[in-house]
Amino acid sequence: MADDDSDADETDDDTDDGPSEDDVRAALRALRAGDEASLGDVLTLVMASPDYAISLVPQEAIDAVYAKYEMDRDVANGGMDQVAWNHGHELARVYAKAFRAVGAIENADLLDRLATALESYYAEHGLDAIVADPVKHFHAYRRSVGGPAFRIPEPGDELAEPLLEFVLERASALPDPDGELPRKPQ
Numbered sequence: 001m002a003d004d005d006s007d008a009d010e011t012d013d014d015t016d017d018g019p020s021e022d023d024v025r026a027a028l029r030a031l032r033a034g035d036e037a038s039l040g041d042v043l044t045l046v047m048a049s050p051d052y053a054i055s056l057v058p059q060e061a062i063d064a065v066y067a068k069y070e071m072d073r074d075v076a077n078g079g080m081d082q083v084a085w086n087h088g089h090e091l092a093r094v095y096a097k098a099f100r101a102v103g104a105i106e107n108a109d110l111l112d113r114l115a116t117a118l119e120s121y122y123a124e125h126g127l128d129a130i131v132a133d134p135v136k137h138f139h140a141y142r143r144s145v146g147g148p149a150f151r152i153p154e155p156g157d158e159l160a161e162p163l164l165e166f167v168l169e170r171a172s173a174l175p176d177p178d179g180e181l182p183r184k185p186q
Helices: 002-011 021-033 039-051 059-077 080-087 089-102 105-125 127-132 134-145 155-169
Strands: none
Touching: 021 039, 039 059, 039 155, 059 080, 059 089, 059 155, 080 089, 080 105, 080 134, 089 105, 089 155, 105 127, 105 134, 105 155, 127 134
16 A cells, blocks of 8 residues: 555656645736735745746846845844844845835835945955954954844744735736746656
């Protein structure tokens, strides 16, 4: 009997940890209808997107969600200045661009400011000195930017509402929930 169960698991299209096709269709229905749509519907489509050969949500929504996830550990551990320090000025600007594209402006502006300050800090102190004593330099950078408390909403808190609004404004361009939803070849 165990063999039969494992064989069934191998042929099930939804054995991965991602959203099922039913979940995807339900999220598309909710977003296209608009009245009962939630952030969870957007996140369902973002998480399912890598599995589908068509765009389930605008790329800007995907980029913003993944930027937030990339930053989460450092935000929780030390704040946005730690994101810029650990990820570097170039990625901080990528994250800022992703947030700005969907309307999370306060965090986007902060990330841009932190990236500019980090770039200047590196130019002033030099890579060799920073590598020789990174903790000392991080704390000096943090003081120079006024971190870690920046008195703006946490990235996820700020991102939630504009992300949903961004997708809802483009809901008519989302795939038909009753139409074909081709998956990428495995």
